[in-house]
Amino acid sequence: xxxxxxxxxxxxxxxxxxxxxxxxxxxxxxxxxxxxxxxxxxxxxxxxxxxxxxxxxxxxxxxxxxxxxxxxxxxxxxxxxxxxxxxxxxxxxxxxxxxxxxxxxxxxxxxxxxxxxxxxxxxxxxxxxxxxxxxxxxxxxxxxxxxxxxxxxxxxxxxxxxxxxxxxxxxxxxxxxxxx
Numbered sequence: 001x002x003x004x005x006x007x008x009x010x011x012x013x014x015x016x017x018x019x020x021x022x023x024x025x026x027x028x029x030x031x032x033x034x035x036x037x038x039x040x041x042x043x044x045x046x047x048x049x050x051x052x053x054x055x056x057x058x059x060x061x062x063x064x065x066x067x068x069x070x071x072x073x074x075x076x077x078x079x080x081x082x083x084x085x086x087x088x089x090x091x092x093x094x095x096x097x098x099x100x101x102x103x104x105x106x107x108x109x110x111x112x113x114x115x116x117x118x119x120x121x122x123x124x125x126x127x128x129x130x131x132x133x134x135x136x137x138x139x140x141x142x143x144x145x146x147x148x149x150x151x152x153x154x155x156x157x158x159x160x161x162x163x164x165x166x167x168x169x170x171x172x173x174x175x176x177x178x179x180x
Contacts, residue, residue, distance in 0.1 A: 058105030075113045092117030130179040
């Protein structure tokens with residue numbers, strides 16, 4: 001190691017003392033642990049609802065966090081939560097709230113308790129443009145979006161989109177076209 005490399009190594013090590021590294025690891029562990037508690041999940045869901053409402057230009061949720069927690073308990077949160085914990089915290093099984101009508105904000109008449117996987121699946125059905133899967137000039141299938149095509153075929157939606165835009169020749173040995 002050259003003297004310059006040795007100096008750079010010392011400087012790099014000095015940036016993070018052992019105490020700081022231990023503190024950061026402990027904080028990260030605690031944050032992950034909290035997010036996996038019932039209170040952590042309630043807090044994350046309510047926080048996301050407030051954030052997303054603002055991004056979409058909707059009013060904030062028409063209920064408090066305490067009211068949401070009570071509603072979630074009545075609608076089966078404990079069962080979904082227990083299933084998520086038993087799964088080893090698989091993302092797709094985490095409890096989530098889905099809006100029934102996407103044009104309306106969060107209010108009790110417009111929400112349902114689902115898993116994150118169900119919510120994710122529901123949120124992609126209206127996204128994007130319809131796309132056709134083509135093999136040897138023959139349309140094999142039509143999908144509502146590149147996300148739906150990805151779920152059905154296992155081919156990444158980004159590749160499908162690149163082909164449909166004419167930036168790439170094929171994705172998954174298929175041609176793809178947006179329906180105009």
